[in-house]
Amino acid sequence: MKAVWLENNQISLQDVSTPRKPDEALIKIRKAGICSTDLELVKGYYPYTGILGHEFVGEVVEAQDDSWIGQRVVGDINVVCNQCEQCLNGRPTHCEHRTVLGIVNRDGTFAEFTTLPVANLHRVPDSVPDEMAVFTEPLAAALEIQNQINIKPTDRVLLVGAGRLGQLIAQTLALTGCDLRVVARHAHQQNLLKAHGIKVIAEEDAIAQPWRWDIVVEATGSPSGFTLARKAIRPRGTLVMKSTYKGEMSVNFSSIVVDEINIMGSRCGPFGPALRLMESRQVDPTVLIAHEFKLEEALKAFERAAETGVLKVLVEP
Numbered sequence: 001m002k003a004v005w006l007e008n009n010q011i012s013l014q015d016v017s018t019p020r021k022p023d024e025a026l027i028k029i030r031k032a033g034i035c036s037t038d039l040e041l042v043k044g045y046y047p048y049t050g051i052l053g054h055e056f057v058g059e060v061v062e063a064q065d066d067s068w069i070g071q072r073v074v075g076d077i078n079v080v081c082n083q084c085e086q087c088l089n090g091r092p093t094h095c096e097h098r099t100v101l102g103i104v105n106r107d108g109t110f111a112e113f114t115t116l117p118v119a120n121l122h123r124v125p126d127s128v129p130d131e132m133a134v135f136t137e138p139l140a141a142a143l144e145i146q147n148q149i150n151i152k153p154t155d156r157v158l159l160v161g162a163g164r165l166g167q168l169i170a171q172t173l174a175l176t177g178c179d180l181r182v183v184a185r186h187a188h189q190q191n192l193l194k195a196h197g198i199k200v201i202a203e204e205d206a207i208a209q210p211w212r213w214d215i216v217v218e219a220t221g222s223p224s225g226f227t228l229a230r231k232a233i234r235p236r237g238t239l240v241m242k243s244t245y246k247g248e249m250s251v252n253f254s255s256i257v258v259d260e261i262n263i264m265g266s267r268c269g270p271f272g273p274a275l276r277l278m279e280s281r282q283v284d285p286t287v288l289i290a291h292e293f294k295l296e297e298a299l300k301a302f303e304r305a306a307e308t309g310v311l312k313v314l315v316e317p
């Protein structure tokens, strides 16, 4: 089968053998999405060799349990051992022996087929089309914020960054009824937010208010985004870190101690609620789609996704 192979910071389209794992389902990919993590893997921020991709919707073509065959599915990207201390204590996404689809020791989804244990699979409701279902993983990641902290309707919440993940975070935070403002760099990012009734705020206004923000979500993954988020948070506020940073970042931790800031890292989230929010059309991620490419043109798709301000690029086998 054709697949996007990453090795030594180089991606290439290769012919590889179709994966077969006796205790996992074989999934035919219908659509896969390029996310910032994929672009960072290509730049070599994390070591990985193999097939890239973790955002997908597909169809089960082989499984030990026939009831899965023919089902349209999305899949949790962390494959866990269910035996280590993290797994046994309800933190499976932190499994000490985990492999992660297209990220850690497990071939991913920019290919004709991939495999996952059926325990990772979620059936996609018929009313959720492929171009929506392919966003389940990033939408779940956005929802992890609400899983981790209680956002009150009285909270002033600032979201810094309105890229691929930021747009989904904005749409889900808006559902909490909090007083939300978003710092968005590009005009089309701002327009997308406004179309959903979400208020945009200029960077300078976000830190010029006489009051500061109860919760700030950092979704730029850039040191300047972090600096802005740090300036904007009130004492004893919560700073949610939703993006990884390239290399190391220097931070004035004394001021964080003095202001008693809570800093919270946030990663993978719940698929069930993500599918439900799309089924009820409370969240519509399809507005993020910038381009769709065939798998044969995957290298072009990666170039397009790396251009500044481009939101979601999809790849279809």
Ligand SMILES: [Zn+2]
Pocket: 035, 036, 037, 038, 054, 055, 138
């Ligand atoms: Zn991703």
Ligand SMILES: [Zn+2]
Pocket: 080, 081, 082, 083, 084, 085, 086, 087, 088, 094, 095, 096, 097, 098
């Ligand atoms: Zn484990």
